Amino acid sequence: MTQIPELDVDPYAPENLLNPYPMHELMRETGPLVKLKNYPVYACARHQEVQHVLSDYENFISSAGVGLTNFNLETPFRPKSLILEADPPQHTQMRTILSRILSPRAVAQIRESFAAVAEEMVDRCVEKGDIDGIHDLAQPYPLKVFPDAVGLDDEGRENLLLYGDMVFNSMGPRNELLAKSTERMIPVTQWIMDHCGRDMLRPGGFGDQIYQAADAGEIDVKQAAMLVRSFLSAGVDTTINGLGNALFSLAHHPEQFAKLHADPAKARSAFEESLRYESTAQTFFRTTNKTCDVAGHVIPENTKVLCMLASANRDPRKWENPEKFDIERRASGHMAFGTGIHGCVGQVVARIEGELVLSAIARKVKRIEVTGQHTRRLNNTLRALDTLPLRFVPA
Numbered sequence: 001m002t003q004i005p006e007l008d009v010d011p012y013a014p015e016n017l018l019n020p021y022p023m024h025e026l027m028r029e030t031g032p033l034v035k036l037k038n039y040p041v042y043a044c045a046r047h048q049e050v051q052h053v054l055s056d057y058e059n060f061i062s063s064a065g066v067g068l069t070n071f072n073l074e075t076p077f078r079p080k081s082l083i084l085e086a087d088p089p090q091h092t093q094m095r096t097i098l099s100r101i102l103s104p105r106a107v108a109q110i111r112e113s114f115a116a117v118a119e120e121m122v123d124r125c126v127e128k129g130d131i132d133g134i135h136d137l138a139q140p141y142p143l144k145v146f147p148d149a150v151g152l153d154d155e156g157r158e159n160l161l162l163y164g165d166m167v168f169n170s171m172g173p174r175n176e177l178l179a180k181s182t183e184r185m186i187p188v189t190q191w192i193m194d195h196c197g198r199d200m201l202r203p204g205g206f207g208d209q210i211y212q213a214a215d216a217g218e219i220d221v222k223q224a225a226m227l228v229r230s231f232l233s234a235g236v237d238t239t240i241n242g243l244g245n246a247l248f249s250l251a252h253h254p255e256q257f258a259k260l261h262a263d264p265a266k267a268r269s270a271f272e273e274s275l276r277y278e279s280t281a282q283t284f285f286r287t288t289n290k291t292c293d294v295a296g297h298v299i300p301e302n303t304k305v306l307c308m309l310a311s312a313n314r315d316p317r318k319w320e321n322p323e324k325f326d327i328e329r330r331a332s333g334h335m336a337f338g339t340g341i342h343g344c345v346g347q348v349v350a351r352i353e354g355e356l357v358l359s360a361i362a363r364k365v366k367r368i369e370v371t372g373q374h375t376r377r378l379n380n381t382l383r384a385l386d387t388l389p390l391r392f393v394p395a
């Protein structure tokens with residue numbers, strides 16, 4: 001059995017968060033499994049091994065946390081998620097409820113209202129011409145449609161952004177990024193937990209539907225509040241960055257935008273390709289439940305395994321010309337939503353948000369011009385933009 005190579009790379013160093021791609025290549029080409037020098041973790045950066053680890057939920061568990069912190073050894077920064085940070089049978093019970101609420105059929109009901117907001121927001125951007133892709137579109141759109149669908153009031157929604165930033169930073173090391181995002185941890189967490197209560201949720205919304213599962217005796221009221229928290233943690237920042245990265249990719253590949261403009265029906269595949277090309281969720285971890293084998297290498301029990309989703313999405317073993325952003329590619333099989341039993345339960349919602357916004361842009365905008373230097377918001381897990389100066393040239 002060959003030795004597992006050790007690499008002196010820090011996935012959380014600012015330069016790697018700013019531009020992770022050279023590090024991904026180094027990790028992928030070093031081997032199917034590597035050890036990191038500065039963290040007690042093994043890492044896989046190739047598509048095949050990422051898929052293997054995420055699919056084998058019995059050996060690679062989530063209940064010890066899906067970030068760097070091993071909950072078997074350290075206390076989590078917040079009470080554990082009942083779905084993301086859980087294994088069967090508890091996971092199955094919670095997942096059944098959320099999958100029902102977010103099923104393609106159920107989500108089809110909200111499509112019309114999501115579409116109306118997309119049309120209106122893109123119209124406003126076209127009227128303005130010079131926009132900030134993040135602050136004028138990628139951020140306000142999910143922040144309007146998703147909490148509306150959950151059934152939240154309009155007031156205080158900026159707390160969702162602060163909370164998302166904190167949750168995804170908490171999956172990395174206790175570095176400056178985490179310290180900065182937890183500065184307002186107490187009031188922000190309080191706001192979130194208050195808004196998970198049934199009295200704060202409009203009847204009929206996704207949140208209320210979770211409480212209906214409690215009425216039916218499938219879960220108790222405390223569990224219902226925690227499942228609403230899962231929506232509020234995972235459903236906003238992820239989609240904002242998914243949209244931001246899609247705008248970024250289209251703006252920097254005018255020939256691809258021209259194809260989308262010529263055929264707006266390509267909006268769905270364009271969004272899918274941008275998820276592959278610039279993956280919002282860069283990493284998730286698992287923990288070995290017993291001694292495990294990955295690509296012929298032995299990983300000891302209770303060890304963290306870093307799955308590099310974004311790197312798997314550019315693995316040349318899986319993709320032809322992985323560095324090419326190509327909206328006509330079949331991008332299915334990407335790891336941007338994870339895979340296996342924990343594969344994103346909100347992906348139907350995320351996909352309609354992406355499709356509707358890109359479709360509106362495709363029809364209303366002839367050309368997207370980059371008018372200034374974008375800036376990034378560094379986060380330990382998410383690939384996020386802070387600003388993206390663009391011009392929408394009307395069709």
Ligand code: HEM
Nearest residue numbers: 066083084234235238239242280337338342344345346350
């Ligand atoms: C572009 C947008 C999104 C991306 C890239 C994304 C990505 C992911 C990924 C990679 C996972 C798997 C985590 C793991 O395996 O440990 C996940 C799980 C999850 N996502 Fe998403 N997500 C997005 C949008 C959403 C939305 C809109 C919602 C809510 C409606 C949501 C709710 C969840 C939940 C609750 C889980 C946990 C599922 C489970 O453990 O069974 N996500 N997401």
